[in-house]
Amino acid sequence: GRLRHSVPGVGLISPPPHHDIYSIEDLAQLIHDLKSVNPQAEVSVKLVSEVGVGTVAAGVAKAKADHIVIAGHDGGTGAAPWSSIKHAGSPWELGLAETQQTLVLNRLRGRVRVQVDGQLKTGRDVVIGAMLGADEFGFATAPLVASGCIMMRKCHLNTCPVGIATQDPVLRQRFTGTPEHVVNFFFFIAEEARQIMAQLGVRRMDDLVGRADLLNHRPGIQHWKARGLDFSRIFALPTAPAEVARRHQSGQEHGLEKALDMQLLARVRPALVKGGRVVLNTIARNIDRSVGAMLSGALLHKFPNGLTDGRVHIEFTGTGGQSFGAFLTRGITFRVTGEANDYAGKGLSGGRLVIRPNADFRGEAQDNIIVGNTVLYGATSGEAFFCGVAGERFAVRLSGASTVVEGVGDHGCEYMTGGTVLVLGRTGRNFAAGMSGGIAFVYDEDGQFAQRCDTAQVALDPVLATGEQHAAGVPLHNNEADEAALLRLLKAHIEWTGSVRAHALLDNWPRTRQRFIKVFPHEYRRALIRQQAHTASNPVSIPPLCAA
Template sequence: MVVNYFTGLADEVRELLAELGVEKLTDLIGRTDLLEAVEGMTAKQSKLDLSSILETPVSPLSHPLYWTEPNQPFDKAELNQKIIEETEAAVASRAGGSFYFDVRNTDRSVGARLSGSVAKRYGNQGMATSPIKLYLDGTAGQSLGVWNAGGVEIYLTGDANDYVGKGMAGGKLVIKPHVGTTFACNDATIVGNTCLYGATGGKLFAAGTAGERFGVRNSGTIAVIEGAGDNACEYMTGGIVAILGATGVNFGAGMTGGFAYVMDSNDDFEGRVNTESVEAISLSDLYIHQEHLRGLIAEHLEETGSVHAENILANFDEWIPKFYLVKPKAADLRTLLGHQSRSAAELRVQAQ
């Protein structure tokens, strides 16, 4: 059906080109003689003078009216290429190893070519037991760790732009500030907007806050961050997100799977939840989920050295009343962790 549609569209385009006396679409570029101005629908539009726009462009034969040179990737000789060259032997031998690079905000999709190389040879999890570990220092451009494969672990000291972990399928992404920074990590943005868009696996730990739409369409990644903007966990279908700080509005809109732990640091979280899709339940009496959250925060501390995470763990019982579990309305609370979840009260009765 689709093939027939496009065949018919191509035939129609060819017919229109023939009527205009040209062979291909590029022959129409610069043919302003084929255009004519229509009368304006308002008095203001009628006063417009379009003659300069409709003037036929004049160009020397050596300068075509459109770009004709191949468009090489911007970073062909930059960071992604260096990563491929330096890790080639470790990937080929399946030995894994650690590699160190500086990164800047013009380095985009860092790690994507490496993930492609790993996945092409061994599939998604083929190097998970002997990973390639990239240690980056600086500010990463857009899409750090995009389509990250199992067996690729990226540790960034600095910060990153939008789309961190977009479509990641495995491995690990860790982002933390430089040692000695004077600001509180949980009050500073460390990753941009729309992180983990469409992610299906792996883990992300970021010692700082994220921009808007964190975890949108996440369907399998486990993540810990320290705050997020509007529309976090939007259309989420799986995975687990722990947010150790405030969020923006419209949390969990369209969420149909997975769940989140969220700290209500400003005592206003219930008013920020999209109640059409999800419900927020206090963690105060959910013992098993408390311990699960404790484990996630401990792993976050180990990976990032977050002072905020260390604070929470040191005073865990005092922080727990601040946390909510957010799940899709249709999801059964008792089976979110794959087994029968019991409250602290039920466990105390059992112990007696």
């Protein structure tokens, strides 16, 4: 739970839905975000072998992924549902053949490396995979078996009898595997592959990739089930000119050298190396994507322990593009006078993001959109202040950051696992669906919030005064009383944005507090109560469940 920035003891939806990806364009943005924060890393996209996977793979290649994995239906961990293992996907041979042909026909094959997996076990599998178009081959189950796995399918239960997929120290003592077992297995794989390649007259693996013309089916198999089977589409060679690449030959052009962060880095790095503080003013344009991601990655590489708060303060004027402030790390503050697009603050990692309207704005902030959809997706730490309304899916999978916003669209705080959210206005429908951790405070101005909230996993409680909360025995979130947390966030919101709305609520606090509703997940409440009981019986220092 701690590794996933969640609360130990609280159940999670696994695997979680990817609510930042609804199209190839969304995937392209995510790939750009990841390449920006770590340009040396290669981004891999895994696709299920099924009908139409070639078209999807072409879109993924155009989205500038560096690596594509085609996963066959035979694979799957011991934690995978049996229904998925039996009924999901198709053989890797079919998906790989379709992917290779489609990528070559669209002149995309040379840009990406293609890997195939799904119960590959022999050198023959490797050779056939190469002929159908794979550059790389993934092995999982077979090396596990070589290490001692007996396929009990208990990987998710912590009861693996041979000590592989378990944290139980008693069971782990049963593990008898050695690295030499796996090395020996792959020596046999390589030897068999070399023998088959020698029989085919092929010297190098690169010369084998895409050579489906060397494949044929066994004509000696005469069975009624095999009658009428047509392998021509699997063995087909793409009708593209000879100069079109049939295997991986070059890298993707990500265009990172044109990023605004390159200019910011050039201005920020010299001052930080000398130990100074940096304050900059610049223009934000909506064509500049992932601003702050490359800056954060580069500074974290130079200063692994992060920066002290306020070391880098950049004031922007204009419109932030997609993923503005993504992965912003500790010590960096971005304040925008204007607005921002989708994914602002994605993966916030200790930094501070502030967005406020222009000084000549004459409308009501709580009635106007200032940031787009999927803001603060997966933010693990830091704080964000938005003087206006956010779009849909605000703070989805938030897992530690604190934020104040003056209204949100549908599906706010969905799958949230930690952190604190303060909403000073109306919310959309389906608020807090799947929320398992953290706290949300919502100002219920019209008294209708309960109808817009999914209460399957959360309780809607009043915000008690500090003394009343202690007297009632209500557990503390991040070791702070609810009223104290509310006041702190309101004052910080005023300090960073000058919010008129926050001023008005603070000026009439005793009455205002009564209209706030605390969204408190049931499992999180139980975890806090267990922690309190443990602390009372064992008075030692225990780290908080999740950082604010």
